[in-house]
Structures are given as structure tokens and as C-alpha cells.
Amino acid sequence: MIVVKSQRELDKMRRAGEVVAKIHHKLAQIIRPGITTRELDRIAEEIIRKEGAIPSFKGFPCAYGGIDFPGSICTSINNQVIHGIPGDTVLSEGDIISIDAGAILDGYHGDAARTYPVGKISDEAQKLITVTEEAFRRGMACAVEGNRIVDISTAIQEYVESQGYSVVRDFVGHGIGTQMHEEPQIPNYRTRERGPRILNGMTLAIEPMVNIGTWQVRILSDNWTVVTADGKLSAHHENTIAVTPDGPEILTRLY
Numbered sequence: 297m298i299v300v301k302s303q304r305e306l307d308k309m310r311r312a313g314e315v316v317a318k319i320h321h322k323l324a325q326i327i328r329p330g331i332t333t334r335e336l337d338r339i340a341e342e343i344i345r346k347e348g349a350i351p352s353f354k355g356f357p358c359a360y361g362g363i364d365f366p367g368s369i370c371t372s373i374n375n376q377v378i379h380g381i382p383g384d385t386v387l388s389e390g391d392i393i394s395i396d397a398g399a400i401l402d403g404y405h406g407d408a409a410r411t412y413p414v415g416k417i418s419d420e421a422q423k424l425i426t427v428t429e430e431a432f433r434r435g436m437a438c439a440v441e442g443n444r445i446v447d448i449s450t451a452i453q454e455y456v457e458s459q460g461y462s463v464v465r466d467f468v469g470h471g472i473g474t475q476m477h478e479e480p481q482i483p484n485y486r487t488r489e490r491g492p493r494i495l496n497g498m499t500l501a502i503e504p505m506v507n508i509g510t511w512q513v514r515i516l517s518d519n520w521t522v523v524t525a526d527g528k529l530s531a532h533h534e535n536t537i538a539v540t541p542d543g544p545e546i547l548t549r550l551y
């Protein structure tokens with residue numbers, strides 16, 4: 297069932313979204329060579345708690361039989377696609393790191409991911425980040441009443457592939473609200489099913505995961521970290537958005 301949100305609910309989701317945006321605002325300033333992913337996680341959790349929110353990801357059950365997710369954010373470096381676990385890893389000059397953050401405030405979730413450069417990065421890595429951000433924007437532009445979910449998926453896939461990159465198939469975007477993952481699923485590639493019609497009041501987490509090489513991925517033995525099958529770079533860009541009569545609105549932003 298797809299939950300269409302009321303104005304009151306959208307207001308709550310804007311507030312949850314702002315908590316997530318504050319995390320990214322802070323992490324963007326402190327990501328640099330020498331910092332550990334554990335330190336980034338600590339700072340993110342501090343912001344979430346200070347805002348009176350709860351980390352959505354901490355304690356999330358593992359789909360593959362591993363431990364519950366131990367961090368408040370996912371930290372995925374270079375060839376890691378998503379779900380990297382914060383820990384002792386030290387960031388190095390030239391890395392790229394995807395940070396996915398989620399928070400629950402007053403019963404509603406916000407969810408957003410960005411890929412950040414660590415120091416000076418290669419032109420190739422920078423292009424990957426830029427393409428992934430643009431893929432998100434092109435997908436979001438299709439999130440208008442009357443379209444179908446497949447229109448979002450198609451816009452993302454066509455743009456990414458036009459740039460010579462590939463979209464991950466095994467993980468998809470999603471509806472979001474009182475649950476972090478609600479219907480509908482939002483693949484980043486065109487599927488045979490066209491998906492439901494898009495309605496005003498829907499809240500969606502649109503999140504292209506873009507690989508430089510093959511779209512295929514595998515999961516490390518920690519049962520969480522998803523990496524590219526060919527070891528090449530991957531980037532991730534996600535926002536929680538609302539479908540409104542005035543067009544798509546990003547909820548995971550600073551107000």
C-alpha cells in the first residue's frame with residue numbers, strides 16, 4: 297500500500313529531512329584525509345541525538361544473516377557501493393566516500409546520501425560524482441503526478457548509460473514515511489512493470505547508485521558492505537522528496 301501524506305505529515309517529514317541535511321552539512325566540512333569513518337559516525341549520531349531524533353540505520357536488521365547495523369550512517373569508500381560499516385578505516389587523499397544518513401523525528405523518517413571527495417580526487421572520480429548527482433536530478437524531475445515510477449527509473453538509467461556508466465540493479469529507491477522503506481520500490485533502471493502512478497503527497501527516496509564499470513555487485517563477508525563486482529568506483533546520491541502540485545520538493549535540505 298502506498299501512503300499519501302497530508303500537509304501535516306509533510307511538515308513532519310521536512311523536519312526529519314532537515315536533521316539529515318544537517319548531518320551532511322557538517323560532514324561535508326570535516327571529511328578529509330586522516331579521519332576515520334568511526335569519527336564521522338560519532339559526529340553524525342551526535343547531531344541526530346541533539347535534534348531529538350533517532351538514527352534510522354542503527355540496529356537495522358541485516359537481510360543476509362549478519363549483525364544488526366552498528367552505525368548511525370553508512371560509510372562506503374571507493375568500490376564500496378552502499379552499506380559500508382563505520383570503523384577504523386582512515387580516509388586517504390583521493391578516496392571518494394558515500395555517506396548515507398537516516399533519522400526518525402516525531403515518527404517520520406528522512407533519508408539522504410551524498411558522495412564526497414577526500415582531498416584532491418581524479419577527474420574520473422569527480423565525473424562519476426557529478427553524473428550521479430545529475431542522475432538524481434533527472435529522476436526527481438519525473439516525480440510529478442500523472443507519471444509512473446518507471447518514468448523516474450528510465451530517466452536515471454538513460455542518463456547514466458549515456459555517460460558510459462551503469463546503474464546498480466540489486467538495490468533500489470523506495471517510498472518513505474513512518475517506515476524507512478515503504479512502497480513503492482523505485483528501481484534505477486527500467487523494468488517490465490511500469491510501477492504505480494505517481495500522486496501528489498507521495499514521499500519518495502530517489503537514490504541512483506552509479507558504477508563506472510559493471511552494474512554487478514557482491515556483498516562482503518560482513519554481510520553488509522556492497523562492493524562493485526569489478527572493483528571499480530561507485531557513487532550514490534539520494535534525497536527524500538515529496539510530490540507536490542508545484543513539482544517535486546526536496547525534504548532533506550536545510551530550511
Ligand code: MG
Nearest residue numbers: 407501503534
Ligand atoms: Mg534510501
